Amino acid sequence: MTMARCPAYCRLERLFTRLTLIEQALGLLHWDMAAMMPPGGAASRGEQLATLKALAHELLTAAGVKPLLDAAVDEDLDDWQRANLREMRRDWMHAAMVPSRLVEDLSRAGSASETLWRKARPAGDFAAVAAPLAEVLRLTREMAEIKSQALGVPAYDALLDQYEPGGRAAAIDVVFDDLGAFLPGFLEQVLAKQTPPPPGPRGPFSIERQKALGLRMMAVLGFDFEHGRLDVSQHPFCGGTPDDVRITTRYDEGAFIKSLMGVLHETGHALYERGLPAAWRTQPVGRARGMSLHESQSLLMEMQACRSREFLSFAAPVIAEPFEAAGQPGWDADTLHAQIVRVTPDFIRVDADEVTYPAHVILRYRLEKALIGGEMQVADIPAAWNEGMVRLLGIRPPDDRRGCLQDIHWYDGAFGYFPTYTLGAMTAAQLFDAAARAVPDLPASIGRGDFRPLLGWLREAVHGQASRHTTDELLISATGRSLDPSVFKAHLRQRYLA
Amino acid sequence: MTMARCPAYCRLERLFTRLTLIEQALGLLHWDMAAMMPPGGAASRGEQLATLKALAHELLTAAGVKPLLDAAVDEDLDDWQRANLREMRRDWMHAAMVPSRLVEDLSRAGSASETLWRKARPAGDFAAVAAPLAEVLRLTREMAEIKSQALGVPAYDALLDQYEPGGRAAAIDVVFDDLGAFLPGFLEQVLAKQTPPPPGPRGPFSIERQKALGLRMMAVLGFDFEHGRLDVSQHPFCGGTPDDVRITTRYDEGAFIKSLMGVLHETGHALYERGLPAAWRTQPVGRARGMSLHESQSLLMEMQACRSREFLSFAAPVIAEPFEAAGQPGWDADTLHAQIVRVTPDFIRVDADEVTYPAHVILRYRLEKALIGGEMQVADIPAAWNEGMVRLLGIRPPDDRRGCLQDIHWYDGAFGYFPTYTLGAMTAAQLFDAAARAVPDLPASIGRGDFRPLLGWLREAVHGQASRHTTDELLISATGRSLDPSVFKAHLRQRYLA
Structure with missing residues (x-):
């Protein structure tokens, strides 16, 4: 078996296939949480979701991704691939530009605020x-x-x-x-x-x-x-x-x-x-x-x-x-x-x-x-x-x-x-x-x-x-x-x- | 915030927490596949499961894990931790000892054989x-x-x-x-x-x-x-x-x-x-x-x-x-x-x-x-x-x-x-x-x-x-x-x- 040549764009497609499948798994876990899960499953479900999200975030923001995005721009791509690359870059930007410290602070502040809101609203x-x-x-x-x-x-x-x-x-x-x-x-x-x-x-x-x-x-x-x-x-x-x-x-x-x-x-x-x-x-x-x-x-x-x-x-x-x-x-x-x-x-x-x-x-x-x-x-x-x-x-x-x-x-x-x-x-x-x-x-x-x-x-x-x-x-x-x-x-x- | 000291065993606990949560997500996806999923979801569910399994396998068999397992043996652990380390090593052995080529061949051969068996049995x-x-x-x-x-x-x-x-x-x-x-x-x-x-x-x-x-x-x-x-x-x-x-x-x-x-x-x-x-x-x-x-x-x-x-x-x-x-x-x-x-x-x-x-x-x-x-x-x-x-x-x-x-x-x-x-x-x-x-x-x-x-x-x-x-x-x-x-x-x- 020989390794087929896979330039930057091709490697990005592989990465995003993986990310999409993790997103799909998250989608099902979310659906189950809302439609099927007994109340006692909430805490561990929260941890499962957080783990898969963190894994996806790490894959998307790994050091090697930006060079691939930059290199792919100069590759010979058709219109569909260019549109795909544009969406990839947008995903990457939203994930990678924000320091993880800020992401965590926001997540924590949002949870705290939402919890209080559930009492404050009624x-x-x-x-x-x-x-x-x-x-x-x-x-x-x-x-x-x-x-x-x-x-x-x-x-x-x-x-x-x-x-x-x-x-x-x-x-x-x-x-x-x-x-x-x-x-x-x-x-x-x-x-x-x-x-x-x-x-x-x-x-x-x-x-x-x-x-x-x-x-x-x-x-x-x-x-x-x-x-x-x-x-x-x-x-x-x-x-x-x-x-x-x-x-x-x-x-x-x-x-x-x-x-x-x-x-x-x-x-x-x-x-x-x-x-x-x-x-x-x-x-x-x-x-x-x-x-x-x-x-x-x-x-x-x-x-x-x-x-x-x-x-x-x-x-x-x-x-x-x-x-x-x-x-x-x-x-x-x-x-x-x-x-x-x-x-x-x-x-x-x-x-x-x-x-x-x-x-x-x-x-x-x-x-x-x-x-x-x-x-x-x-x-x-x-x-x-x-x-x-x-x-x-x-x-x-x-x-x-x-x-x-x-x-x-x-x-x-x-x-x-x-x-x-x-x-x-x-x-x-x-x-x-x-x-x-x-x-x-x-x-x-x-x-x-x-x-x-x-x-x-x-x-x-x-x-x-x-x-x-x-x-x-x-x-x-x-x-x-x-x-x-x-x-x-x-x-x-x-x-x-x- | 200071980084608390986390020696080898401690880092293994973190790794296995992550692996356990991925396993839990897989468990739910399997349950859904058997109890809820419409038939048309089978192909993409297969891909989702394969992706999460591959991610877990990569985390467990990464180059850094064996040195941690070896180093943890010499750390000051209590009986519970020693038992946990024994189970970690067993997981690692089953995952890391078998070349991925053989894992893939077995998975493919098993699928092919199972498919034929479904026809051969009746x-x-x-x-x-x-x-x-x-x-x-x-x-x-x-x-x-x-x-x-x-x-x-x-x-x-x-x-x-x-x-x-x-x-x-x-x-x-x-x-x-x-x-x-x-x-x-x-x-x-x-x-x-x-x-x-x-x-x-x-x-x-x-x-x-x-x-x-x-x-x-x-x-x-x-x-x-x-x-x-x-x-x-x-x-x-x-x-x-x-x-x-x-x-x-x-x-x-x-x-x-x-x-x-x-x-x-x-x-x-x-x-x-x-x-x-x-x-x-x-x-x-x-x-x-x-x-x-x-x-x-x-x-x-x-x-x-x-x-x-x-x-x-x-x-x-x-x-x-x-x-x-x-x-x-x-x-x-x-x-x-x-x-x-x-x-x-x-x-x-x-x-x-x-x-x-x-x-x-x-x-x-x-x-x-x-x-x-x-x-x-x-x-x-x-x-x-x-x-x-x-x-x-x-x-x-x-x-x-x-x-x-x-x-x-x-x-x-x-x-x-x-x-x-x-x-x-x-x-x-x-x-x-x-x-x-x-x-x-x-x-x-x-x-x-x-x-x-x-x-x-x-x-x-x-x-x-x-x-x-x-x-x-x-x-x-x-x-x-x-x-x-x-x-x-x-x-x-x-x-x-x-």
Whole structure:
């Protein structure tokens, strides 16, 4: 046996194959922790995860990697390999630029802050967590500064890049300012027009039947059960690996719509993962392209396709079937549709509807940008939060539990994540609009419960591209233009005012 | 922060903590593969497992480890640390002595042979798998020779040591010859005395109710559901980690007793894992002591405790309850007991009863010892197998499907494993006998469904010792003597001839 010649790029591919497989193992361990693990397994699972993460970090930041990255640039690579090398360098930069002392300090500070937050939130006691949050913020700003130097972008953008490769606050500002100016007046119009919905289905709805319905709908959307499962966890998510996609939901015997919508949402994520090119699986370029595009795939399925009146024509009898409720009042398509497009300004982001959700996100985005920029201090958060809620949604949280204590993100050190939710919602609208132009009679096929035309278009335009292009390039290629809030606004006008 | 002094032994502890945590992650990935994974996940799961195994192997066989092992010998260690160092060296020897070329060849040959075996077994076509099995044997003998040199023991013992640390064929020969001479005559007596059992419970038995019964019985034996689960897999096993023990079973709607006995068996394994000292978790000395002792813990629960007439007094109404069969004919303690102590010579090891099982094992042990020793060739297996069955059990397999093709072990390269089953059965009898002498009214407490006295004794005598002592030392300390087949024989006489 002779050793084939393997220059720098080739050796990097081998390294990243290994890293990807460790990441996949971590993905399964995380899924199990949320969906299967008995409570007593938590401590040792934490150690297992930390060990595998440390091993992957050591492999990626070993002394030999930078010379390989530098040497590979001068090798004869095709476009796909160049895109892969770009993603490799980005991974390496995020891992290697930050001193391990800072990584450990941040991890420790995040754990301490999160632990206190879990007590402070139900008590609405922001003061109890202000100091640990300030420490998390201080260390995050230190890390942002280092990555800012390495990437040559502003500090906030360097954090954003962890979740949204190439994301720029300057560009987000433009679309969020546009949307933020639009929403309050639009919301007023919707609330003025909206009438109380007719009474919907009455429970209880057994978990067994809800699960049967969820599985049925997953199959309708194109979920591949040879390569995935549906289970239960406290916080629904999509995990696992592209060849073994694990989605979860949560059931409430008193209401089934929220769980069902959650299943459709996670199925959108799952279809993206499953649609990534099989041959690229072990390389960074084969991964899903950032959080905003991932969220666009879940919201495209949930919000654009499945909350449409057309889908309900197909879905209403399918929904009624496991509950043996066909023909009963409240189970018709019009009533079910009225239930799922109801708009209600409220305090909690995760419970928000499609119209008010962006307001929650814009508020958090503006605050975290000011916190990272040093223009705002931790102590200022509660007042700024409540004022922002009044300005954007016209309601003032009665306490910090329903205000600035509701989300885990900051307390856990995740600054730069929030904007991806609404970037995803806007991207979903723009992609669905493009699909509707490209696919003949798309609403009609959805109205027949036939998702193959839509999925076929997504496979080609989005899933099959993986991380080969930047998010902006992908969007231009799929829709003809960069992110344009007017499409999302048109969708909202069409659904809620037409 | 200053770097604390960490001499060789201390650095080894850190290395083995890491290796243990990787092993734990592998354990969970294996459990998931058997109990949860959709079929399409198999290929990527294989890659994930191979990657983590390779990483662990590289860490253990790195150039710096041998000098640490050698230096640690001269350090000031206490007895516990010396025992830990002994186990570390054993791990290292098994991993580092065999050239990676041979490890890979064996892995490849085993996979090829196993794949062919899966087709050859149902067809009863030994010839189709003889050549690949011969290749596995050739490579296994090569490996055995290398380990034999390193350990200073005969080749077969070096293989045995992989599963049964310190196991010696010379010692096994003595007890197996004794038992092998006893069994044929004893079996004849049992069959002469045995009358057809009264009709037992009639199905179908719903899986849901069988599962409820299994969970109830696990709780009776002392299974800790804060630290474990019961799930389904094709081949029942006990996996996971000591803090998160995952046992599985398989249900048949036409019969519940086999599944229930399987649950009790795996619960015995689980109690052992869970009883290992928490503070020793991440070190080799904290592991369960070899396969024969592990099997002794499952068989002690299943065979010694739960197939006893005393246990059935308690269990019969508990068993009837989920099936709403209390008081119905066939569900009384005497009838249920008659069902589970039935002796029937048959061809298949995994279906064998307590009396005939050792004959299956002794046959395999003698053949594999001859194969490793070079006194027998692969082509001789079918004839030798069938003659052995006649000699030991008085029946001749009508084909190789029900003969030498039935077990995966050899085809997968696992030579040296078989004897641990019957060593475990004998050890179980000897430990249970000792427990009955030490614990007042042990049968009476089992007859009340109170397993705390038995478990308390096992925790102290077996579980809490982990790998601190050799198997022989542990047995002497717990029972006053080395393995003595007369205790097992007395148990059989008592149960089947009294």
